[in-house]
Every structure is written in C-alpha cells, then in structure tokens.
Amino acid sequence: MILITNNEGTQGAPVTAELLSQGASALDAIEAGVRAVESDPNVRTVGKGGWPNLIGEIELDAAIMDGDTLRTGSVGALKGFAHPISVARAVLERLPHEMLVGEGAARFAAEIEAERDDNLFPDTMAPWETWFASQLSPAERAAFPAISLADHCRAAIDPEKPMGTTVFLALDARGSLAGGVSTAGWAFKYPGRLGDSPIIGAGMYADSEYGAAACTGAGEMAIRTSAARSAVLYMKMGMGVREALDEVVRDLSRLKGGLIDRITLHAVAPNGEHSVVAVNAPKPWSYWLWDGAGSPRTVQAHLATSR
DSSP: OEEEEOGGGTTTHHHHHHHHHTTOOHHHHHHHHHHHHHTOTTOTTSSTTOOOOTTSOOOEEEEEEETTTOOEEEEEEEOSBSOHHHHHHHHHHHOSOSEEEHHHHHHHHHHTTOOBOOOOOHHHHHHHHHHHHHHSOHHHHHHTTSSOOHHHHHHOOOTTOSOOOEEEEEEOTTSOEEEEEEEOOSTTOOTTOOOSTTSBTTTEEEETTTEEEEEEEOHHHHHHHTHHHHHHHHHHTTOOHHHHHHHHHHHHHTOOSSOOOOEEEEEEOTTSOEEEEEESOSSOOEEEEEOSSSSOEEEEOEEEOOO
16 A cells, blocks of 8 residues: 655545545545645645635646446636535546536535535735736726636736645555546636646546646646556556656757746655655655555655756
8 A cells, every 4th residue: 555645645644544544545535635635725835825816716626447347537716615525536436428618517526515615815815916906907897707817827827836736646455556636726727727637647646557747836747748647558558657757858858939947846656656756856856655554654756856
C-alpha cells in the first residue's frame, strides 16, 4: 500500500492512510482524504476558502479515476457546492459520461443532493475587492461584470502564485491504483477557465496495470503535454517511475509561448515505486508519503527545470 499527496493534502493524508490501513479501496480512501482538504479553509487553492475568479466567484474542479476499470468522474467550473470530489465520484458511478462542467455540473450536484456551500471567505475576497477598487475604472465598476475581462485577466496578480491543487495517488491492499484531484484553480482566473485537474490524462491518470500520475501547478502546461497520461504511457513502455517523469520534463521543455511556470509531477507504479519531481520550483519542494506503516511523512521531491 502507498499514498502520495502534495503539501495541500496535509489534512487529508492521515485520513486516507488510515482508511487504506483498514482495507478500504483506493477510491474510497482518496475521496475521504480529498474531502478533508476541501473542507480546510487554510488551503487557499482548494475548496472552502479558495481564491475567486475575476468576477468574484469560486469555481471548483475535481476528478477521480479507478485504475482497475479506467472509469473516471470529473467536474469543472462547479459553483455552489462544498465537495467537488464527491460530485466527480458520483459522475463516475451514476452517469454514462466522464465529465460535467458549469451549469450541468451544478444541476447534477443538486440532483444528488450534494452539500451546498459558496466557499467564500472574507479574507480570500479581500484581495479581489482591492483589485476591483484599484484596477477598474469608474465606468467599468458601474457596468461590472458586463465588461471586457481579457486584458484584466493578463494583468491580474494571483495573490498566492503557486496555483495549487491537491492530488492523491493511492495503491490499496488489493493492488488497485486510483487517483483524485481537486482545486479552486488559479486565483483571478477568467471565468470558466479549466486547468488540468478535471481533464483526464492532463492533470491525473490511473491504470492499475502500469501506474498512476498527477500534476499540480501550471495546469496549462500539463494540458499541452497530456502530462499525467504521458507519464503512465512511459511506464507502460518499460521506463522506471523517475525515468518516466524525466521524459515528461523533456516534453515540457518543448513548450514555447503561453504560460510557462512551476509544475510538479507525482507518479506511482503498481509495485509501489514512486517519485515526485518539482519542475521550475523556486525552492526545495516536499510531499507527503505513506508506505503502509506509521504516519504519513514529508519527503523531499526531486528538482528539475523545463526552461
């Protein structure tokens, strides 16, 4: 058994580890752990207390994947609900689809009576209110939100720059791999922006036969390289976990233009081999690891650059 989660997963790591130790499935353990993170207002980039978009609303993305069946559930730009990971799990189990977004995702969440929450916190709205008051003209403020947002999107400053997500990869006692991700996305993003998290194969992928991978950071980079699926495919080709992630870094280095920033790659093989590579990280990077005994512990990630 093994669990890997990033720093945002601090509150959820013990939950998932305990469930795995009790024999729970990787899917159940991951969903419970991610829910704990979504409920933690101290994590500014996931769930409750997340940063708002340019019009002052919180849009949440999440995905979960069963490595045995390759079934996925994903939701994007979901507003008004507390636990997008559970809505994504319900998509996996109750619909013939793999992804729902926007109003459709919210409609489905209401149908399954998912817990409602606007997820807004006064201290996370304060930077947005400052931006609104200082960066918009009087005419724009009067017409808001019916104004052009594109230029403001490029000029807005993310108050937490790391663009975090929580990622959970787990191998359970039955040898099944699964993955789960959840995020509030990039602060002050253009409304409707999807990062890599809800896009299966970009932000996360799990295949119990070959491996599982997930990404945090600049999701646009993961989308352009199908980073998570690529890592698993490189493992399928016979590469070790670290070798596969290094190959993904080489893919990332080919990107020209667009958003080039920090991205962290996490991967686990069916035999428990694992690696985490922080790409373009400005400082030492750590993650949470639980390998079947004791409590989750922090481990230093490998560092790399794609520039």
